[in-house]
Structures are given as C-alpha cells and as structure tokens.
Amino acid sequence: MGRARKVVLAYSGGVDTSVCIPYLKQEWGVEEVITLAADLGQGDELGPIKEKALKSGASVSLVVDGRESFVKDYAFPAIKANTLYEDRYPLSTALARPLIAKMLVEAAAAYGADAVAHGCTGKGNDQVRFEVSILALHPELKVLAPAREWGMSREETIAYGERFGIPTPVKKSSPYSIDRNLLGIAIEAGILEDPWEEPPEEVFILTKAVEDTPDEPEYIEIGFERGIPVSLNGQTLDPVDLISQLNDLAGKHGVGRIDMIENRLVGIKSREIYETPALLVLIHAHRDLESLTLTADVTQYKRSIEDTYSRLIYQGLWYSPLKTALDAFIDQTQERVTGSVRVKLFKGSAKIVGRKSENSIYATDLATYGAEDQFDHKAAEGFIYVWGLPTRVWSEKMRGQ
Incomplete structure (x- = not known):
C-alpha cells in the first residue's frame, strides 16, 4: 500500500x-x-x-x-494568556x-x-x-x-x-502511560482508569507528597517583563533554566498535582493525572500581576477569551487564524505587565502573598480607610443614583402593574 x-x-x-x-x-x-x-x-x-x-x-x-523554543515560543504565550483547559490543566x-x-x-x-x-x-x-x-x-x-x-x-x-529485528521491550513493572517534557508530566492508564481510586504515590515524579514536604514555608519571587517570566529570586535566568529551577522548588513543596476528569477532543472522557509545578505557579503569579497593572475592563475582557485560547491549544488549533488574532490582542495587553510577584510555597500550595510593579494602578490614597483617604465619599451618592436608575424605574413600573 x-x-x-x-x-x-x-x-x-x-x-x-x-x-x-x-x-x-x-x-x-x-x-x-x-x-x-x-x-x-x-x-x-x-x-x-x-x-x-x-x-x-x-x-x-x-x-x-x-527546549528553548518550547519555552519561549509556546509556553510563554500560554502563560501570557493564563491558559488552563477546563480551568485546571495548563x-x-x-x-x-x-x-x-x-x-x-x-x-x-x-x-x-x-x-x-x-x-x-x-x-x-x-x-x-x-x-x-x-x-x-x-x-x-x-x-x-x-x-x-x-x-x-x-x-x-x-x-x-x-x-524485523526490533527487540521485545523489557516488561514494564509500571502499568502507567507517561508523557514527560520540560513543562510537566501526564500520567494515565492502570488503576488510574477508575475515577474513584486515589492515585498511588508511585505515579508522581516531579512533586513530593504533602506529608513529605518541608515543615517550613519557602518564599520565592518571580520577575516578569511584559508578561514573560524572566527572573527567579532576583536572578535573571534563561527560559529553560527558569522552568527547571521552578519545577524543583515548587515540586519540593508538593505544588503542581492535578487529578481531573478531562473531556477529550475525540468525545470521550478520560481520567488524567498531571504534574506541572512551574507552569501552574507561573500562570497564577502572572494573573495576579495583571490584576495590579491592567484596568478593570481589560482584565475582565481578557478573562473572557482565555478559555477560548486554552481550547484552541487543546484542540490542535495553535496555527489557526483565530489564535493568531488573539495573540495580537494578548500581546497588546502585556505591554505594562512588568513587575514581581512573591509566592509562598507550603504543603502543596502556592499562595500569592505580594506583588509590585512600576506600572501599578493600585492607588493607596484611594484604597485606604485611614487618614490619608483621598476618595470623595460625597460623590458616591450621585453615582448610586445614576447607576441604580434603570433598576429603580423597572421596579416602579412593575409595582404599578
């Protein structure tokens, strides 16, 4: 044939x-x-x-x-788009x-x-x-x-x-199917095909069990320039080293495990186990930095297309015209997403505990409830009247029926 x-x-x-x-x-x-x-x-x-x-x-x-292209040309655009398929898988x-x-x-x-x-x-x-x-x-x-x-x-x-001379593979002691790259590990098959069964500890490679993690938290600082991670704990790193070191740091604290029932593209459900320490931490840190540097309307509109962007990647449409168009929008939003995010790694969690940026639009004198408060409280009355006017008119008409 x-x-x-x-x-x-x-x-x-x-x-x-x-x-x-x-x-x-x-x-x-x-x-x-x-x-x-x-x-x-x-x-x-x-x-x-x-x-x-x-x-x-x-x-x-x-x-x-x-490896370098994988991180720079594929992982970094995904981080800028905060991609999480079905809100979980990066x-x-x-x-x-x-x-x-x-x-x-x-x-x-x-x-x-x-x-x-x-x-x-x-x-x-x-x-x-x-x-x-x-x-x-x-x-x-x-x-x-x-x-x-x-x-x-x-x-x-x-x-x-x-x-044709291809030797019989050595019988695998592990029944699991494992796909690994720099960004993480995907594990399936064996006992994992039963959605009720807890994944045995033996399937995990990059992350420690919570009970085996350090008893003291570890704080790390991630630096971003225009939405791209560039440094770890104040040290500028090339893309591959940054991902590798962050995998080790977060994995040591049990961060990055995902256990989910996933909707495959071909129409069936599958139980998937993932380990993605660095990628998850970077996405959550990046999203947090956006909240400090982007206006409310840009932030909220961008959130509405992130799910679409995630599905395009999952569905094999990386080179589609829609993905190219969304890239243009996302790149524009990242112009001011520069700064640092502080993350607390402890017992399986990566908690954002601090963020700073020269492009921050967080105004302390407006946010504070202290003596430095510069917000015009009297202006709130007029705002509430105008904002609530459609609801008020609707309510009056309904009562009159």
Whole structure:
C-alpha cells in the first residue's frame, strides 16, 4: 500500500513508533524512513533512541533540541494568556505538539520527503493536534498514521516488530502511560482508569507528597517583563533554566498535582493525572500581576477569551487564524505587565502573598480607610443614583402593574 516515497516519522523510541518504521516500508511501500526525536526536556537519554531507530530500519535518525523554543515560543504565550483547559490543566503536553509538527515539516523540506508520519492511535488528542498543525503549516504534505490503521493488538505489534529485528521491550513493572517534557508530566492508564481510586504515590515524579514536604514555608519571587517570566529570586535566568529551577522548588513543596476528569477532543472522557509545578505557579503569579497593572475592563475582557485560547491549544488549533488574532490582542495587553510577584510555597500550595510593579494602578490614597483617604465619599451618592436608575424605574413600573 504505497502512499509515499520518503517519510519523516515522529519518533519516541517506543514500541509503536519503532514498529512504524518496518511497517511503512513493508506494508505501504515507503522507500525511506527518516525518524525525528524531539528533545523537549523529557529527561531521556536520546542517544540510545537514535541508535534504536537506525537498527529498526531508519535511513536517518534525527534528534532535535527544541527546549528553548518550547519555552519561549509556546509556553510563554500560554502563560501570557493564563491558559488552563477546563480551568485546571495548563496544557503542558498539548503545547509540545505544534512544535513537533513544525519540526516534522521542516525536516520534510530539508530531506525532500513527500510525507510525514506519527504513531498515534485513533483514540487520543495528539493525532488531531499533529495533523491539523502539519496541514496548517504545509497543506500539500501527506500525513500517515499507520498505528491508527494497522489494527494490531499490543502483542501483535510486538510480534510484528520482532520479525524485523526490533527487540521485545523489557516488561514494564509500571502499568502507567507517561508523557514527560520540560513543562510537566501526564500520567494515565492502570488503576488510574477508575475515577474513584486515589492515585498511588508511585505515579508522581516531579512533586513530593504533602506529608513529605518541608515543615517550613519557602518564599520565592518571580520577575516578569511584559508578561514573560524572566527572573527567579532576583536572578535573571534563561527560559529553560527558569522552568527547571521552578519545577524543583515548587515540586519540593508538593505544588503542581492535578487529578481531573478531562473531556477529550475525540468525545470521550478520560481520567488524567498531571504534574506541572512551574507552569501552574507561573500562570497564577502572572494573573495576579495583571490584576495590579491592567484596568478593570481589560482584565475582565481578557478573562473572557482565555478559555477560548486554552481550547484552541487543546484542540490542535495553535496555527489557526483565530489564535493568531488573539495573540495580537494578548500581546497588546502585556505591554505594562512588568513587575514581581512573591509566592509562598507550603504543603502543596502556592499562595500569592505580594506583588509590585512600576506600572501599578493600585492607588493607596484611594484604597485606604485611614487618614490619608483621598476618595470623595460625597460623590458616591450621585453615582448610586445614576447607576441604580434603570433598576429603580423597572421596579416602579412593575409595582404599578
């Protein structure tokens, strides 16, 4: 079933993506498979993954370091938009997909490939995110999804791979499916598929159990410039180091665990466990700084589009025209979102306890109830009369009926 001559395959080193290599060549007549493994801070040693791809039949095995771009070009825009899908999930996994799609398209152009491929099945969100992003970036490029079409069970997939020299994976002691990158970890499967069961402590990697966290709080200060986090505890850091250090600090205090029933894009519900210490702290700190520096109408209107922005990312529409238009609005709102936020980390919580900015529009002489109060209290009477006039007129008419 030949569909393409040369294919660039998104490669993780797992069973499915490894079996995709011989499957594309043997069953679909692909002449050459080039694999691409994206280093997004998942912590794996990518050298063995590169070698495994070549042994599995790839003609070229690419490993691309995308960590800095992942934070600057994907995480930071999401932080500026305060993205929380269904008010809880900061999209740590979803944000990686448009970047990987971009890498695939660029590799296809560099190597003259006429198609790209992924190892997603037909049940998850990532197939949509990859394919919609790829088609947005290169509408004429073919996208192949062998794992969605081959219809093999896990055991059959392993057996198929063995026929072409792909070793049987060492039996995993863990039943969980784990997806990790610099922004966090997504955990599912096993006992977690029962929504009633409490996640066992063994599933968590980045965050400590509350009972194992320090008995003294830790205060940290995060600096922002135009909505972008730039410093931690007074030290200016590059994007990757800032996220990494904040993951360690917040995770040590048990901050960043999420347990939720999530509405997947394909129409089913799934129970998801996430660990996103840095990303959650940054979003909450950023939102708090906005409350100090943005006017009420801008703040309230921006809140109304943040849910839309979150859903666009979750649904694979990073490269859509609506998302581009919203970026323009959000970037404009961030011009004055510069300052520092103080956060108290303690026993699983990250509490905002202080904020300051040269662009603050908080006026102490208007807010105070002390002797320095400059608010004109007499003006309130006229304001209340005008503000309440429509309600008063309506009430009088209703009484007269």
